[in-house]
Amino acid sequence: GAGVSQTPSNKVTEKGKYVELRCDPISGHTALYWYRQSLGQGPEFLIYFQGTGAADDSGLPNDRFFAVRPEGSVSTLKIQRTERGDSAVYLCASSSGTVGETQYFGPGTRLLVL
Amino acid sequence: QKEVEQNSGPLSVPEGAIASLNCTYSDRVSQSFFWYRQYSGKSPELIMSIYSNGDKEDGRFTAQLNKASQYVSLLIRDSQPSDSATYLCASLRGTGYKLSFGAGTTVTVRA
Numbered sequence: 700g701a702g703v704s705q706t707p708s709n710k711v712t713e714k715g716k717y718v719e720l721r722c723d724p725i726s727g728h729t730a731l732y733w734y735r736q737s738l739g740q741g742p743e744f745l746i747y748f749q750g751t752g753a754a755d756d757s758g759l760p761n762d763r764f765f766a767v768r769p770e771g772s773v774s775t776l777k778i779q780r781t782e783r784g785d786s787a788v789y790l791c792a793s794s795s796g797t798v799g800e801t802q803y804f805g806p807g808t809r810l811l812v813l
Numbered sequence: 814q815k816e817v818e819q820n821s822g823p824l825s826v827p828e829g830a831i832a833s834l835n836c837t838y839s840d841r842v843s844q845s846f847f848w849y850r851q852y853s854g855k856s857p858e859l860i861m862s863i864y865s866n867g868d869k870e871d872g873r874f875t876a877q878l879n880k881a882s883q884y885v886s887l888l889i890r891d892s893q894p895s896d897s898a899t900y901l902c903a904s905l906r907g908t909g910y911k912l913s914f915g916a917g918t919t920v921t922v923r924a
Contacts, residue, residue, distance in 0.1 A: 730896060740905070740916050742857065744913075754910075755911065790857070801859055801862060803859070
């Protein structure tokens, strides 16, 4: 079946602009995760959704970052007033929702803030 | 101290040799461990998961877990050029959902 998909694959924006990154999880997966990966580092957790609600948003770096999942499927990560330090690969993952279950990653969105 | 530490690499091995990757974790509550492979510019792909002490083999890959020593390893036997990638070690708490990743070890298999 189809895996996790993310759009856009690349996004170039200017400092101070607003961006939205979209994630479409594997069909039937109730759990959805956002991670951020900087060059040479492993992914770092941002936020976790179980269904429509954000169960844990402790990894969001500050209040410029926000994510939604209104219908329990597609999720959007929103970044306001982007800064150059936000440049990274934003990865989305999904799982069946069972504790300890494997997380499957999407291809990521490469964000570059100029 | 980072929650998950990996041997920094890079690791270069000749084709056909064994590549050995090591990982230590600091959170004793961690119960599940994963090895992901990440090709340059691509997303992480799960290659092994391990939950119990001991060895787990899958094809040319063997994962080893020692919870007393808080140590996880991955062996790649008969290394192939297609194994050249960055390998990420990740841990998960028993009741958790938040993967903690190491920085990765880059492996290059020389033909």
